[in-house]
Amino acid sequence: MGDKANTHPGAAGRATAADQPSEVRNVVLVGHSGSGKTTLVEALALTAGAVNRAGRVEDGGTVSDYDEIEHRQQRSVQLSLVPVEWGGYKINLLDTPGYADFVGELRAGLRAADAALFVVSAAQEADAVAGATRMVWEECAAVGMPRAIVVTHLDTARTSFDELTKVCGQIFGGDDPDAVLPLYLPVHGAEAPDGHAPATGLVGLLTRKIFDYSSGSRSENPPDAGQEELIQEARNRLIEGIIAECEDESLMDRYLGGEEIDLKTLVDDLEKAVARGVFHPVLAAAPAGDGGKEGLGTVELLELITGGFPTPLEREAPAVTTPDGKPRPQIVCDPDGPLVAEVVKTASDPYVGRLSLVRVFSGTLRPDETIHVSGHGLEDRGHEDHDVEERIGGLSVPFGKHQRGLNKCIAGDLACVSKLARAETGDTLSGKDDPLLMEPWSMPDPLLPLAIQAHSKADEDKLSQGLARLVAEDPTLRLEQNQDTHQVVLWCLGEAQMDVALERLRTRYGVQVDVVPHKVSLRETFATPAAGRGRHVKQSGGHGQFAICEIQVEPLPAGSGIEFVDKVVGGAVPRQFIPSVEKGVRAQAARGVAAGYPLVDVRVTLLDGKAHSVDSSDAAFQTAGALALREAAADARINLLEPVAEVEVLVPDGFVGAVMSDLSGRRGRVVGTEQAGPGRTLVRAEVPEIEIGRYAVDLRSISHGTGRFDRSYARHEAMPPQLAEKIREQAEKGT
Template sequence: MSSKMSAASLQVSSPDDVRNVVLIGNAGSGKTSLFEQLLKSRLVGYRGEKEDAERAAQLYLASLVTGDVLVNLLDAPGHPDFVGELRAGIRAADAAIFVISAADGIDGAAQALWEECTAANLPRIIALTKLDAGHADFDASVAEAQAKFGEGVLPTHVPTLSAPGVIAGNIGLLSLEEHDYSSGEVVNRKLTSDDSHVETWRGPLIEAIIQEAEDDSLMDRYLSGEELDTEYLLDDLRKAVATANLYPVLPVASNTGVGVEELLRLIEHGFPTPSLHPNPSATTPAGAELPVPPTDPSAPLVAQVIRTTTDPFAGRLSMVRVFSGTLKAEELVHISGHHASADDAHPDHDNEERIGLIQAAVGTELKPRNTAIAGEIVMVPKLTTAETGDTISAKDHPALVEPWALPEPLLPLAIRAATRNDEDKLSGALQRLAVEDTTVRLDRGGSDQLVLWTTGQAHADLLLARLVDRYGVKVEQEDLKIPLRETFIAKLTALGRHVKQSGGHGQYAVCNLEIEPLPRGGGFEFVDKVVGGAVPRQFIPSVEKGVRTQLEKGVLAGFPMVDVRVTLFDGKSHSVDSSDMAFQLAGSLAMKEAANPKTVALLEPLDLVTVIVGEEYLGAVMNDLTGRRGQLLGTDSEGHKAIIRALVPQLELARYAIDLRGIAHGSGSFSREFHGYELLPSNLTEKFAKSN
């Protein structure tokens, strides 16, 4: 293959010709600038893509050819709100370029990104950017990375300066070659003078490579002063990188392209091919185990939808990673979508669908293809049922690859259509958003509100913008209603009397009720203790129906009532004027008559909240939870992480997804599950009673 991309569609013949690489790094680390520099180095006339909110929030695919391999580059979002897109990129890729800003250091958010890679055992090269900042220091940055990420972090190249703070190029520690970019083109030459950086880092790098090598004699030969063969060391370096045991550090300048050629060589020769990176395991759609799909174009097809975009005119476009077999245009395939948190927007499904067009990235453009073999990443338009995370497999050998773990959307946004016209379009637009973004949850919960659950403020802003820009739907935000409940707190009796006479048949019903609270979670009980026919048998269910109807409406502040026992023990009837409706009204009136601020209290829902943060943030998080009226249940530790459990009122959790991120500097995460109801403090009871 030519190292300058041609306009024609590229067709690889073997998985070994492909490198699938995802760029990962904090927002502001220089990640996307480096992505653009990599493309400019190989795409003739490429001027770069426009950076906007959509571009920064989604997984972006482009390709280039370097040496003899096709590199599929994936640019993953760096913002914590879009970790679902990041995990999709990790699933699609076989290795990562992890971008760290030397000017900004490694914060909690960067550590969280590294942990995402570690969980997937993803091989990584560290690209160290912004070394031209006044306070940046290469040695200090590497030392910080080693402290945060382990001793496997070691430079393979060190920077050279043309002036203080100006990166001119780099020196390869194994080849002892200097790569000079000062003229605008890279000039390679053998190092002829001593360099302190080389002396500092070359020995530790060689020793680390030897430790990973299978030749036990290498260390003795090295310690005896023998100069080891560079190609031999490079081969062992590739093995160490491919197994995620060693993480080369390479200084780069995202704005000038310094280091790009060396980075591309590491990608070509140091990163694993799709055949060397393990595929995810698979089962049948029914759950029976299957062998791990081999990265073999001749095996049965197993592929996965990595992300889905929708367009009101063009329809769906699916990014697909082929793990095994060959995807063919016009082929009938099996689509499996089984999700751990299946809901109305993302139901489980198994069906067959015909693949239409296949498109492959040629640079930043999409070109038609007839096939895509194991190891490739392609785009498939107009799949009608496949969603992000779904498995595409051979019709005769259906398979299911478990989707990657999705972040739980924990920031609720209560919305309503701005106009009647918007209301007509809102439901369909939200369904399309949910298909594209599997982290979206739609909920009407215990209120009459439409609640859009998002992963954070940036995610919420993006979704609202998509509704307007893509689907022409305007919505208004409103205060989130927490589903409070009412309950009786004292035992009492109540009289319900509904007597009306207006000519002809009147209305007559009297019921005597005893009302008493039940323990939390007790629900509702209706007890019949009528004797002597004071209330005719046919009207006793009418009293219960009237009581239930009033409990659903609430008796004090308009919230449903729970945890109460109502006993009908007496009443009066009329042989002509009593009726089902009259006794329903009498039962309802009795409940109203019994209600006042001394007999009825409000209950608020509590969630069991589990927070995971760095140990340094433990005290701040606990203080914050206490300030939210939380009941601390205990703490645990796992590595350098603290795990805090607490019962917290839902009233205090509406913006916790945002607040925790600020407290823990982007490194915290939490989960929540409904626990039960407890009495609302009296000062808040008065507030809600007055507002309803």
């Protein structure tokens, strides 16, 4: 770490392939949208020598311009990998989107990483540690992932590093705020006319040294007399926080007894506590100014990553089974072990085609070898299960839009693989002679529907392929071909993901689509008994058509379906035509009798009829059965049935009242609440599905991004008469 030595090791430039897992650090950057993650990655790349002062790589482009959509929308929408070298280590920086709609990209970054940097912006004040960021922190804590905090935007007039550090301690530290403490304090320069004094350096609390960045390069100076008191107070608290997490229980007694703990012991214990995920240092960082080579705090951050974050050897890999589910021994990070890798991201490159970002957990991946691809069990989301062999193309390491070839990728490292035609995000790559399947990572269920249709015949031909590629890239999308409404529905996490999906269809796959209103699967049923007579008699020369049938229709309990009963006596309807009547009735029931929705939960009884020895036929009695059902419906009260969903909403306690009020306004019935952990409540309700089409967006607004919900189909029940009448009128107008 920065306090370990007086000189930093210097830039080593752009990373290639690692030779040993101990040389690799995989770090994911997490934070609210606008917190400065991508800018921080660029600053680290500049300090490491991977880019020039303009932020550009040798062969053009910047580390952050991989996707044209990101340029147009001015925000990150996908996971990106930026590998750099520092002090003989390869650091894989995984930059994730901060917007909640792209949490799938975040989860992929967490899967590929061994440690996390939580980036919070001093400029965002109260929003700096957003609810979604807190939830990710808790996810990392649950699996013991090491975490550090980086404060950005120290150049703004509203910043207060001390206050933000306290907020982080309260929120991230929980019951132990002293587990979240700064390693450095910012040093401020001369006060500007607006009263703001920009940060020009850092003071190392363990070494009592000033690291000055005001010249654009890092230099060391001793503190002045006025800084000693400030340093000592913060230093004492830091030392106590480190010792409290130390595995040597005697160290605290020695410290409290007045013994001066040597710097090497403190740094070693700090690194161990960080690697074990029990101590979380806070650092400050800012990009270099004009002409600068090193941004504020970037050297210290690179040294924390290489010295304090664990190697892949120290992180337990996910469980594996055979493709048919039989358990296998736990894999270890060994380049000579059996090949086990996972596709954490799938993208389409305009020059090389499909690219798969892969984390290798065991073994060594090499170009042009044949491997086994195991599917991931997301068939319900439109991702086909598969169990195939594929020959991979080249291996490369990305940097912006460009790829640099690799001759191998060892256990613990990441690389891009080309020409994997069948592999999708979440798939396992393993040896062809020993196929394996990794335990999948958690993915949120997309609950915002987007109904689309091809804009033209030419687009219709390309739509299915474009959608298949889209869901192959993003497992948080779910593709549905609704058999009831005959709509193609792409289920998304939010409006931003929806916009990106539409733009990718248009620009990447050349498919123009129209967005249409999403329909829910309504039903019709008889509310009262009714009788109907179907008469189909036509004479047009030669054989005519003759069929008459009389039916009785009665409502049945929910879930009964269509029941057909034959009570014809005396052969009024010949036996061979009774199935024809039933076929006609069922066909008309499928088409609906009032607003064009399927008829359910009725008993249709065939009572009587007439036939002609020459003109009666199967087709004639099918038509007569349909006509009889329609006539019965005309004389009965028909109910429209709407699907009702069981909804479970998990929110912080402070939002429970707002959530319950909102659900009531959606014709929902709250059926119960229960505590679901410290400070959180689970609200259970039953809500008509027609009322929660946009609930994924609305809940995010109500709960300030901290709420989430699940839904499942409960049943169909009668729709309120006034709403049902409105839908009938729309059906009659054809809208």
